[in-house]
Amino acid sequence: MKHSITLNVNGDTYNLAVDPWRTLNEVLREDLNLTGTKFGCGSGDCGACTVMLDGRAVSSCLTLAVEADGKEILTVEGLAPSGEKLHPIQEAFIEKGAIQCGFCTPGMEIAALDLLRRNPGPKEDQIREALAGNLCRCTGYAKIVEAVQDAADKMKSNQS
Numbered sequence: 001m002k003h004s005i006t007l008n009v010n011g012d013t014y015n016l017a018v019d020p021w022r023t024l025n026e027v028l029r030e031d032l033n034l035t036g037t038k039f040g041c042g043s044g045d046c047g048a049c050t051v052m053l054d055g056r057a058v059s060s061c062l063t064l065a066v067e068a069d070g071k072e073i074l075t076v077e078g079l080a081p082s083g084e085k086l087h088p089i090q091e092a093f094i095e096k097g098a099i100q101c102g103f104c105t106p107g108m109e110i111a112a113l114d115l116l117r118r119n120p121g122p123k124e125d126q127i128r129e130a131l132a133g134n135l136c137r138c139t140g141y142a143k144i145v146e147a148v149q150d151a152a153d154k155m156k157s158n159q160s
């Protein structure tokens with residue numbers, strides 16, 4: 001039997017009927033066509049599926065859609081909602097060359113946002129620790145860490 005749920009995704013409200021076993025990742029990608037959030041391992045190991053759920057980074061492959069009922073979800077598409085101005089994290093990833101194939105990038109950027117909201121001035125080891133659950137199969141970690149440091153600077157100067 002399907003369950004009626006309401007998802008608030010990137011500021012938009014969706015009323016959906018979903019099977020109770022479907023994951024948030026499936027519903028975002030297949031029902032809402034928000035394919036920026038990737039599906040990698042499906043078992044909580046790679047971080048490619050990371051989204052914000054009520055302000056906290058979670059693996060959408062391990063989260064049932066019904067668990068997200070009534071909650072606020074932010075996906076990578078929501079970082080630049082107008083499509084015109086990128087989020088400082090996205091700008092930093094581009095400027096620092098922190099994207100190779102790009103498969104890990106949405107999850108990395110959401111994990112970075114989660115970190116920078118909690119710690120606006122992280123040290124390198126704190127960035128590495130915060131991103132430890134996000135795997136980059138292209139192994140571009142050095143530039144990703146640089147990008148997060150740069151994003152922290154950009155976000156601070158945006159506030160000042």
Ligand code: FES
Nearest residue numbers: 040041042047061
């Ligand atoms: S797809 Fe969710 S952690 Fe890998």
Ligand code: FES
Nearest residue numbers: 100104136137138
């Ligand atoms: S850029 Fe290819 S997986 Fe990270």
